[in-house]
Amino acid sequence: MEFYEVIEKRRTIRDFENETISSDVIERIIEAGFKAPTNDHMRDWHYVVIQDKNIVMKLLDIIPKGISDKDMDQLIKDWNLNDTLQQECYRNAVPKQYKMLMDASVIVIPLLKQKTDILNPDNISHLNGFASIWCSIENIFLAATAEGYGYTLRVPLGNEGEYARNVLGFPHDYFMPCFIGIGKPQKDAAKVQQKNIVLKDRIHWNKW
Numbered sequence: 502m503e504f505y506e507v508i509e510k511r512r513t514i515r516d517f518e519n520e521t522i523s524s525d526v527i528e529r530i531i532e533a534g535f536k537a538p539t540n541d542h543m544r545d546w547h548y549v550v551i552q553d554k555n556i557v558m559k560l561l562d563i564i565p566k567g568i569s570d571k572d573m574d575q576l577i578k579d580w581n582l583n584d585t586l587q588q589e590c591y592r593n594a595v596p597k598q599y600k601m602l603m604d605a606s607v608i609v610i611p612l613l614k615q616k617t618d619i620l621n622p623d624n625i626s627h628l629n630g631f632a633s634i635w636c637s638i639e640n641i642f643l644a645a646t647a648e649g650y651g652y653t654l655r656v657p658l659g660n661e662g663e664y665a666r667n668v669l670g671f672p673h674d675y676f677m678p679c680f681i682g683i684g685k686p687q688k689d690a691a692k693v694q695q696k697n698i699v700l701k702d703r704i705h706w707n708k709w
């Protein structure tokens with residue numbers, strides 16, 4: 502697939518077919534992740550790849566299985582989601598957080614080495630490792646798309662990250678930025694309408 506076609510095709514998918522992905526393809530996708538730029542030249546990243554459904558079930562057990570309409574309305578208010586397309590996105594995404602990952606063919610957990618307290622950085626460079634792994638994660642999203650698969654992600658809430666550490670046994674100096682699920686998109690998988698960006702309003706030549 503041509504590069505700009507991949508860019509156009511990449512979407513967050515939350516409705517997956519029940520289909521496996523070969524380990525070769527998964528490795529190729531993650532290898533693309535390791536080609537991303539990195540702040541300290543070390544690429545000190547690890548990816549835990551989980552295909553065993555029993556481990557997936559245990560890992561995801563902490564994630565809410567759904568949300569009532571009333572709680573969804575409250576969440577929209579509490580999180581100040583005022584834009585209608587944004588509301589549509591959250592109304593689609595929030596109820597699917599457990600199922601999308603459960604139905605994905607494979608769960609991939611990125612891990613970065615974090616030497617300082619990521620939630621209390623002294624300066625912005627202390628977040629460079631975090632920024633770098635998101636470059637790696639985006640490469641993975643694009644590679645999954647180029648391979649004809651879809652992906653989803655969830656940023657861990659509350660103690661989901663610590664819970665994942667206990668289930669998967671990763672070391673204490675590694676930090677998990679998100680859950681990734683990769684799988685075959687259902688034919689009618691929801692794709693929430695994207696916000697329209699008017700390029701000329703967003704590019705500021707020479708000066709804002």
Ligand SMILES: Cc1cc2nc3c(=O)[nH]c(=O)nc-3n(C[C@H](O)[C@H](O)[C@H](O)COP(=O)(O)O)c2cc1C
Binds near residue numbers: 513653654656657
């Ligand atoms: C940093 C980051 C955090 C995100 N967190 C979540 C999440 O927790 N759950 C989820 O379903 N989607 C999550 N998303 C996906 C966004 O909802 C999605 O990228 C956005 O709505 C734009 O849609 P698109 O990816 O289809 O273009 C996240 C995306 C990013 C970049």
